[in-house]
Amino acid sequence: VSQLANRFAEDGGEIVCDRVQSIEPAGLDQVRVGMPGNSRVFNNAVIAAGAWSTRIEGSVMDRLPLDTERGYHVMFPDDAPLLTRPVGLADAGLYLSPLGGGLRAAGTVELAGLDAKPNPRRLDYIENAARRALPALSRRGDTWLGFRPTLPDSLPVIGRSSKHPSVIYAFGHHHIGLTLGGITGKLVQQIIDREDPIVDPTPYAAQRFLS
Ligand SMILES: Cc1cc2nc3c(=O)[nH]c(=O)nc-3n(C[C@H](O)[C@H](O)[C@H](O)COP(=O)(O)OP(=O)(O)OC[C@H]3O[C@@H](n4cnc5c(N)ncnc54)[C@H](O)[C@@H]3O)c2cc1C
Structure with missing residues (x-):
């Protein structure tokens, strides 16, 4: 994991270790990520906080049965x-x-x-x-x-929030999250970049829990 983090930083990524409290819209195609005493605007926010993912507050978050x-x-x-x-x-x-x-x-x-x-x-x-x-x-x-x-059907949620297109969910990998980390990351990148996905993401959409 530390090697992946180093590679991310070498490629120009910035690693901020903080607790995300909320995510709110910042216009139609950006979101504001709130942390204690600080907030920043991003083009996309990937919610990958494991079992804590649905504890993040904000109007961009769907109600999901995690x-x-x-x-x-x-x-x-x-x-x-x-x-x-x-x-x-x-x-x-x-x-x-x-x-x-x-x-x-x-x-x-x-x-x-x-x-x-x-x-x-x-x-x-x-x-x-x-x-x-x-x-x-x-x-x-x-x-x-x-x-x-x-989640109740033992499938992860991977895909865009129904409430804001800049929010992408990537959580709920139950017993095999380490195994599925790589392909989930690839799928998230393809969803964000609107590329043809490596696997059909339809079964993982949050919409299956939203009526
Ligand atoms: C006993 C046991 C054995 C397992 N064995 C395997 C195995 O052999 N193979 C396998 O593939 N999987 C295994 N798993 C499952 C695997 O651990 C999980 O599926 C995986 O950790 C999920 O990854 P994740 O990144 O979604 O969540 P996590 O690994 O839980 O990571 C979520 C991260 O988000 C952070 N976070 C939470 N809230 C916030 C917030 N508000 N702001 C910022 N950060 C936040 C947390 O601190 C944490 O670092 C096992 C699990 C257990 C309990």
Whole structure:
């Protein structure tokens, strides 16, 4: 990710690390992006804030039924050598993956929104399921709670806002957002530049949720 960011900056892109609070029209073909104590006008705004995307306020935003499927991981920092490849434990709902920083046990789906604290019982469940599969696992390392952005039909929303053509949605990639990041970026670029799209974006339009 840092290499991509560096390349973006080398190509003339500007990276601003701030919280977007609102997006409002700035005429017919631009939008004003509001941040704490600051706002800027852009030709286009891509909403790619994962499960938080619909928390951004403003009259350009459609009401979309985005929720989150929370998932957890437990690292076993000394145990990457126990596996030579990722292994899925289908019955337990998690994956064991050997990584540079150890063996990562990750998965489960928890419906508890964006604000609830991490549930330690979920971490214990993952740890115990991993130990049942691999009794040689040693100490437990760091843990993580992630927020998968999910819509009711398990498809992302990729395409223009119905309220302003300068706003493009790119969120809701549920369990496979890392996998789909590249092609989503390409599709967003083609939508903005009004090029022929690499895949038909119709199934991903926000309009499917708007009556
Ligand atoms: C346990 C677990 C395992 C997973 N494993 C895989 C896997 O193996 N392969 C895979 O493809 N996917 C996997 N996923 C799913 C993947 O993590 C998500 O689909 C992906 O992160 C979604 O990407 P995103 O960029 O849309 O959202 P995020 O990765 O959530 O990024 C959104 C970003 O927007 C920022 N943001 C939010 N609000 C604002 C705001 N108002 N202003 C500015 N910035 C804001 C956030 O801080 C965050 O940095 C897994 C998820 C979990 C929980």
